[in-house]
Amino acid sequence: KQEVTQIPAALSVPEGENLVLNCSFTDSAIYNLQWFRQDPGKGLTSLLLIQSSQREQTSGRLNASLDKSSGRSTLYIAASQPGDSATYLCAVISNSGYALNFGKGTSLLVTP
Amino acid sequence: SQTIHQWPATLVQPVGSPLSLECTVEGTSNPNLYWYRQAAGRGLQLLFYSVGIGQISSEVPQNLSASRPQDRQFILSSKKLLLSDSGFYLCAWSSGEGPYNEQFFGPGTRLTVL
Numbered sequence: 001k002q003e004v005t006q007i008p009a010a011l012s013v014p015e016g017e018n019l020v021l022n023c024s025f026t027d028s029a030i031y032n033l034q035w036f037r038q039d040p041g042k043g044l045t046s047l048l049l050i051q052s053s054q055r056e057q058t059s060g061r062l063n064a065s066l067d068k069s070s071g072r073s074t075l076y077i078a079a080s081q082p083g084d085s086a087t088y089l090c091a092v093i094s095n096s097g098y099a100l101n102f103g104k105g106t107s108l109l110v111t112p
Numbered sequence: 113s114q115t116i117h118q119w120p121a122t123l124v125q126p127v128g129s130p131l132s133l134e135c136t137v138e139g140t141s142n143p144n145l146y147w148y149r150q151a152a153g154r155g156l157q158l159l160f161y162s163v164g165i166g167q168i169s170s171e172v173p174q175n176l177s178a179s180r181p182q183d184r185q186f187i188l189s190s191k192k193l194l195l196s197d198s199g200f201y202l203c204a205w206s207s208g209e210g211p212y213n214e215q216f217f218g219p220g221t222r223l224t225v226l
Binding site: 043 | 118144146148154155156157158161163169171202204210211212214215216217218219220222
């Protein structure tokens with residue numbers, strides 16, 4: 001069974017810092033990986049989708065990388081802002097093609 | 113553009129009462145639809161998905177059921193709620209052009225069973 005782990009569980013940084021969130025998965029036979037953002041009490045916002053054939057994807061200040069062979073993905077946030085404060089979730093699609101297997105998330109706090 | 117709606121936003125129900133949560137998607141046809149649950153202290157878990165009207169696949173056995181009476185409507189139900197059914201229920205959709213597509217989530221329903 002696919003297990004997804006996110007480290008750290010929580011992170012607090014001052015505004016302006018660049019930061020990296022980590023995601024690891026046990027079964028490297030994945031089809032794609034998605035990064036989400038969740039604000040307290042809200043639904044999930046899709047940030048980036050990386051197909052298994054890709055190494056990275058970029059959107060604005062966000063860059064996600066994927067290393068299938070080592071079972072790892074990172075989400076890089078440049079020049080962090082207080083508005084980036086949220087929980088960031090990593091998920092990999094199951095072999096069935098439908099179920100997303102989620103990590104428990106990294107809770108990020110960016111202080112002014 | 114596509115939008116996904118869920119209602120109600122919050123719900124407080126007694127143990128043993130029935131449940132009906134609704135999800136609708138606009139701006140797309142023949143989407144894949146999903147119900148996930150986020151329980152306190154646990155990660156998100158897929159409960160059901162549907163690739164078409166009347167087609168339901170269950171990922172985990174439980175006290176809940178799902179139905180898809182229309183192309184863009186997905187309903188989560190229970191005949192008798194348990195305390196363990198409390199959680200945050202999220203509906204999602206993806207393109208119906210096969211599996212392995214990006215999933216987009218709704219705003220969620222917070223269910224508290226007392």
